[in-house]
Amino acid sequence: MFLNLRDFEAVARERLGPGAYAYYAAASLDEVTLRENELAFARRRLRPRVLVDVSALDTATTLLGTPVAVPFGVAPTAVHALAHADGECATARAAAAAGAMFCASTMSSRSLEEIAQACDGPRWFQLYPQDNAGPRTEALVRRAAAAGYSAIVLTVDLAAPARREPELRLGWMFSEQPSGNLASAVGADDVPPMRFSWRDLAWLRGVSPLPVVLKGIMTAEDGRLAVDHGAAAVWVSNHGGRQLDRVPASIDVLEEVVAAVAGRAEVYLDGGVRRGTDVVTALALGARAVFVGRPMIYALAAAAEAGVALALQLLADETRNAMALLGTPDVPSITRAHVI
Numbered sequence: 001m002f003l004n005l006r007d008f009e010a011v012a013r014e015r016l017g018p019g020a021y022a023y024y025a026a027a028s029l030d031e032v033t034l035r036e037n038e039l040a041f042a043r044r045r046l047r048p049r050v051l052v053d054v055s056a057l058d059t060a061t062t063l064l065g066t067p068v069a070v071p072f073g074v075a076p077t078a079v080h081a082l083a084h085a086d087g088e089c090a091t092a093r094a095a096a097a098a099g100a101m102f103c104a105s106t107m108s109s110r111s112l113e114e115i116a117q118a119c120d121g122p123r124w125f126q127l128y129p130q131d132n133a134g135p136r137t138e139a140l141v142r143r144a145a146a147a148g149y150s151a152i153v154l155t156v157d158l159a160a161p162a163r164r165e166p167e168l169r170l171g172w173m174f175s176e177q178p179s180g181n182l183a184s185a186v187g188a189d190d191v192p193p194m195r196f197s198w199r200d201l202a203w204l205r206g207v208s209p210l211p212v213v214l215k216g217i218m219t220a221e222d223g224r225l226a227v228d229h230g231a232a233a234v235w236v237s238n239h240g241g242r243q244l245d246r247v248p249a250s251i252d253v254l255e256e257v258v259a260a261v262a263g264r265a266e267v268y269l270d271g272g273v274r275r276g277t278d279v280v281t282a283l284a285l286g287a288r289a290v291f292v293g294r295p296m297i298y299a300l301a302a303a304a305e306a307g308v309a310l311a312l313q314l315l316a317d318e319t320r321n322a323m324a325l326l327g328t329p330d331v332p333s334i335t336r337a338h339v340i
């Protein structure tokens with residue numbers, strides 16, 4: 001029985017081969033950051049206010065001006081076809097039905113155009129620069145704009161590929177997975193934006209008709225640099241513990257980034273979001289929205305599109321319940337005073 005986001009993993013593990021499961025589940029080195037992402041949420045405590053009329057509860061908000069029904073979305077994750085033959089088209093359809101933001105990965109199994117056709121909901125495109133500030137990167141950005149994606153999410157925490165030992169032990173090769181967006185199979189793990197640096201952001205903003213979000217910011221210093229370089233939003237993330245191990249949980253650095261950004265850009269967070277109580281905690285600490293990675297691919301593997309729809313519904317129900325019990329009838333009423 002699927003009662004919450006964690007319930008999908010065991011079924012998914014049975015259905016996926018050991019290699020695909022290891023690819024989805026693993027994190028780098030000792031997986032300290034992976035564990036910490038969830039533990040840090042569990043350490044937070046909520047401060048409920050009572051006798052607030054919560055009968056007309058509203059979870060809606062906007063992300064860079066795009067209306068969404070819930071303050072959470074689907075994080076970009078690679079090669080959904082490993083989980084289900086319909087790949088990202090199934091995941092994106094479920095997100096659209098829930099009114100949740102769907103962020104399609106550069107490393108999707110399906111092309112960004114196919115995903116856009118399947119999903120008439122709010123959608124962003126996650127960018128790994130293919131040739132740094134070059135024509136192949138520009139072509140991806142232009143395709144995303146033409147296909148109705150409303151922001152470019154530049155992932156900035158992949159300066160080098162990290163080692164995920166569970167996959168190495170199994171000899172499982174990500175680079176054999178076919179890609180819908182790239183001419184060839186995907187590169188050595190995710191393609192690293194090795195030479196992409198702050199000055200290339202000006203180039204990206206110049207060629208992109210869409211606002212640029214920086215995903216993978218973990219410090220106040222980089223949060224400030226991001227807005228100084230014109231980022232429309234900053235996405236606090238440690239890549240689900242898959243890049244530098246032993247960085248803090250994303251929820252533990254959210255506040256310093258929010259303070260550095262100082263209202264000049266929207267701030268999002270991912271990493272370890274599993275419960276409605278996690279959603280309200282992140283919102284209370286200043287996130288405008290949160291994103292969910294692994295549980296969505298586990299739900300896809302466990303029960304196809306219906307699984308993703310159920311996972312999103314369960315998280316929406318939990319978020320509504322947490323808001324009601326917290327005494328916050330809508331998203332703007334969730335404040336710093338609601339969390340310790």
Ligand SMILES: Cc1cc2nc3c(=O)[nH]c(=O)nc-3n(C[C@H](O)[C@H](O)[C@H](O)COP(=O)(O)O)c2cc1C
Pocket residue numbers: 023024025037075076077078105106107126155190215237238239240241242270271272273291292293294295
């Ligand atoms: C299997 C897998 C593949 C991922 N692929 C990408 C990707 O292609 N692009 C990207 O920006 N982030 C990628 N991520 C990171 C997610 O966007 C997100 O930061 C992370 O999964 C959030 O943590 P969570 O899994 O605890 O929810 C991937 C994560 C996983 C688990």
